[in-house]
Amino acid sequence: MATTDGAPRRDEQLQRRLARGEETALGELYDQLAPMVHGLAGRILADQTAAAQLTREIFAHVWEHPEAFDPARGSLRAWLGALTHRRAVDRLRARRAAEAGFAGDDAQDGVHDEIRAVATAARVQYAVAALPQPLRETIAESYYDGRTYQETARRLGISEQAAKQRMRQGLELLATELEQERARHRGPTPADPGRADADDADSSDTERADGSARWKEGGGT
């Protein structure tokens, strides 16, 4: 698994410390990954209480079973991201199924589409959050703050060429993520509802692990 040199070792150290029962390791794990876990849970479940609950469960799972993490298969972040995603989608599915329980097949179809759309949106958002900092920052400056690439370049103290390049590269990474996500569902965009049931959570987790590990590579801090 290709990640930055220090990262796997850091993950393993943290895992060892968790296994030893170091409370500080739990705190560090939380500080490092809670924004991702809670953010992902919040996006999928769209409910503050449910997101907090899931966050609690995810961290309790790692704290109680640190050995369940296999550093050889990807980063801690990717593992937790996948775990959170899977459990959040499961929950959403259960909630929707209960809600649609009385309705017919049509409603069930709608439920599947909605869950897929929510899950895709969450993945992409998670992907945005996982973009290497320079790319994310450049995109944020222009897209969220409404600046041209020339202004963005000036503000970030980089060349216009670099700003353009970062925008392209960042979007390219997102597009790839989007493609993978759709391949997983073998189907439609949220705007183009169709039908597909590809929900092998485990295989999608593995892909996710690859993707995020790769993206962490250029991430400069």
Next chain:
Amino acid sequence: MTITDEQHEALRSLLGAWALGAVQPREGAEVEAHLTGCPECAEHAERLREAAGWLSVEEPLDQPAALRKQVLDWCLARRPADLPVPAWGMPYAAETAKFDALLRDLGPEEWQEVAELPWHGGTEYLRPAEVLCHLAAVDGYLAVALGLPDPVPSGTGPTGTAASGTGPAAERRVPPQEAVLPSVPRVPQQAGRPWARIAERTARLTAEQAGQPPQRVRARWRRHCHRLVRSAALAPQGNTPVDFGFVTVPLRDAFVDRAFECYVHGEDVARAVAYPYDPPAPQHLRQMIDLAVRMLPLALAGQRAAHPELTGAAVGAPDGGPGRAVGARTGRRVRLVIDGPAAGEWLIPLDGPEAGPLVGEPVAVMVLDGLEFCQLAAAHRDPDRLPVGEHGDRAAIREVLRATPLLSRP
């Protein structure tokens, strides 16, 4: 329209910016004209624009600061820690995490905002990254006490006061938990020698970090915080003395002091960037109040030395309690009642050990909110305008209120 390879490449390089709507109208028109005749670019553009479309999905939920404690408590209830963080390290762990969460969200512009950091002798104006350098510079005293490397580069060690030419350090100790009065309580009255070393260490670290991207300064500060807490958890020796240069305190108090300063400056930064900032958890706030109360005799002594006219009955409200005039200078005590979530009661000795034994009832009772008391201790409130419930000798209460901000430092 014919187009050269060079023009094609130039337009293609614009596609990301174009998809984000970050090009000027003229460029946008050029790109769009090109797309109609270049399927290769059109396909690429479509792909990027589609990705950009997903950016508009709404932002994730804000992460409530209280969540951290909820999650950690939940975990620890299910599997108790074999190597727990000592209770006196908890406020620091929580406050540094909270400040870090705020900093994580700062954009490039916000890192340039200047925060105001008032203390009783003036106001410091620092950018967030400089605030971090300041915090780390003082945290360095704890690091050294714990046998960790000092985050502040070279110069003289934090304990080598004499060699640095800042004059002999005032050797004072904060009363221990049992609240025995220090034998020679002195508190600096103004910005001068006692703070000089902190200012100098801050300046050195700031100079070293200048030019670094703020997020890197943040990451470095965070690593130091983690290391401090971890050392304290692995070998929890709360009595280890920590020499701040102007005062020596046991490690357990030093950690609470650092948590307090981190909270205060975290809020200073939050104010500068107009973000909300949660107060400390009640049990942490209580530890901070307790430390401030135990330090108060030093501040009172300093105030007595600097302004004898303010003490005793001089500020005199004509309540005519038993303690007016000369008799007022013998072992008076004020009962401090903190209400709010960190509720508790403390007895504050007003007059120092030379005034005689502490006997009889407190001369006054003052009631105030715990957070307000902490803000006062940080010199973030005007002692004359603070809402305080007062019973008994009001002059004595004024004395306490005016001495409390003297606990603050730059």
